[in-house]
Amino acid sequence: MSPKSKEPFFARRLSRRRFMKHSVYTAAGVFVGSQGLSFAQGSQGGTITWMGHQEVAGLGPNDIGADVQASVIFNVLNPLIHVNHLTDTEMVLARSVTLSDDQLAYTFELEQGVLFHDGSEFTAEDVKYTYETYAEAGNTVASRFTGMREVEVVDKYTAVVHMDSINAAFLRQAGEVPIVPRAYHESVGVDGFRTAPIGTGAFQVESWSPASATVLSAFADHFRGAPLVDTIRLDVVPEASVRTIALLTGEADATVWPVSVEDNLDFMENPDFRVVITNWNSPRHIPLNTRLPQLSDKRVRQAMMFALDRQRIVDELEAGFGTVATSHLAPHNPYYTSDVKQYPYDPEQARAVLEEAGWTVGSDGIREKDGMRLSFTCTTISGDQTRRPMAELAQIFLREVGVEMLLAEAPVASILQGMREGTLEASLFNWTMGSTTDPNPAGTIGTGGGDNFTGFSNPEMDALIAEGLSVVDPEARKPIYERTQQLYAEEMPALLLHYNQGALVFSNELQGLPEEISNSLPIFYRMNEYSKG
């Protein structure tokens, strides 16, 4: 395969089966045409504009965690691999990757002749520098490199990542960290780079105004050919209704952050737009502080699951955009299983389980046990008009079986810290448990995990997590992760509500979008493939 293949961008995908067998991943993969992509070669000019709701605070590797920022960054900087719009692994700057038999060394064969925006050539030295620099504590992406010891430069186009310990999630987590040019990055540092990045991406930064707009211009020497448009632009538009109007007036072509559910329904009937509906990576859920005495008994948590009419929450508050959650992983996650304990809406069953657990109805209708009321506070994000109503509806359902859920609001930073430290009792999230790059069970459901907001601690779960992370073969790991889901559904440290569906709106002016999409954010990573009609 020629390094300068005529196959446009991301033509090469990583086969999980090959990965399973630790074989060399060839650059063969799936051609763009087979993914339903269509575009013409050569620039057709014009500007693609999309909108986000939050400012673009930075443009460096440490900033890829937020969706709006990621939608810009991955057009400027390229990683070695991507988890694409089909949730498959695709080669980007890597042509292939091989895993050693002992699963402790990843050999990356790199694309050749790739240029950074400053004209310097991308080599294995840049991979070594990027990985070792951003693996240092103090970087927000550092934990993606867990288990990495060093990067060896074998030759100009071959880098080997040596691991101290097996980390099954390494490839899909670390592989997505974008590569920076060593010489330039050394001269400006991590913070300097995020304000003026140089990458191998199809676009280079023309202007960056964090709170209003980021404009990128086409990089003609991009290794997969010049983009089809001259410029792309992200506008920061916090108000959802204004994003809707901007789409309708043609001011913007797409939005990376959803508009309101009601507007989605209108767009679905509008022939000028395409609405892409995908499941979010993690279900909406109410993490419970399991360290509290009233929430430490799994029967209480199970009873609350029976008490919640979750389908009604989907119907009334999500306009049907969602399905009742059964697992903490979303259905499009490769490790998902539906073979877990089910909790149909059954208030009588909820009452029976609570009675069995010794919680009897008190004089005010709230259950008590040993002088303790079955009461806790759910803190939602200040001003969150999407999740707050869900908490209010859940409050009503729980009250009907004698559980008191009080409501409070706080800034997101307070909630994250409070749940992490166990000073808050519950919240309402839809993140943390199901990254599409790879499930991160150690951090989210393992004992003492940094993002274990429920304080959940279960020896069997910890053993399964350790086992799962030591098995790189996805097929061999699947039964282990299926068992973690079964155990989670049995213990239910968080009340799983529903898999909400994100609906992103695209103008039909934007041409070349993939036909099939199961993971929506990566659509924005490939703006070079799209043209304006």
Add this chain to the structure above:
Amino acid sequence: MSTYLTFRILKGFFVVVLISILTFVIMRLMPGDPVFLLLGDGQISITQEQIDAIRAKWGLDRPLIEQYFVWAGNLLRGDFGESLIRAGVPVRYMIAEAIPVTLTLNAFALALALVVALPMGIAAAVRRNSPIDYVTNVVSAFGIATPNFWLALMLIVIFALQLGWLPPFGLRTWQGYVLPVLVMATEEMAILMRITRGAILELLPQDFVRTARSKGMPDRRVLWRHVVSNALLPVVTVVGFRVAFILSGTIVVETVFALPGIGRLFVDSVLRLDYQVVQSLVVVFAVLVVVVNLLTDLVYALVDPRIRMS
């Protein structure tokens, strides 16, 4: 005069120092840790070691007193520090980028409000209980009662969506200023209109006005020379007073129209616990309010000879 000015400046400095301490304390009392916001809402696993390293990088691991004096010392040298969230970006750049947007909006809005409110307020007072008075009352009631969030969205629907004359958001062209200025001017216009009308109605029955008329001075001259000039005093007071509301008054408008102004920067920074930005913004505005209050008092002296300094 110089003694008075020196006293006011010293007093203002003391106020600013107090405000800076209060802001620092309040921000640190807010529950939450900005480190967590950098982690993509929990999507990336993080260890305590990494959290400690990030906190150390920003100096958040030092004693609070030391943090305050380091920040205040830097501030006195004109160094506002760096944003925690936009790491690598000096706070002064962020403020310098946002202030022109907000000041431009406010300047245009105030100018528009004055141009419309003063003549209408005067006309309404002079022709009390006439159709123009009723119209003025209705317009000012509408301006005060209408939430600017709703008004902004309605104007966007009409002028951007239905008519297609103006952009729905942003400041890519001069047209982008039209709707936000209109929304901001509406409320100010309503307030100034009422104050002007009330002040003139209060002055018209005064003896000095009657005297001027009895001397044979034409009504128009009485109005402009004796009534309006005196009625300007409360208007100047309100205009000066409104400066303190620039920060809070533009938040909604900047959010709806997606304008990168100071109000949005402030709210975003508070929610993300971006300490350096919030503290610096509050100090900048404290200085602004102190200066404007001083200028307002000096303008009083120009407008009203009775309180002119000897």
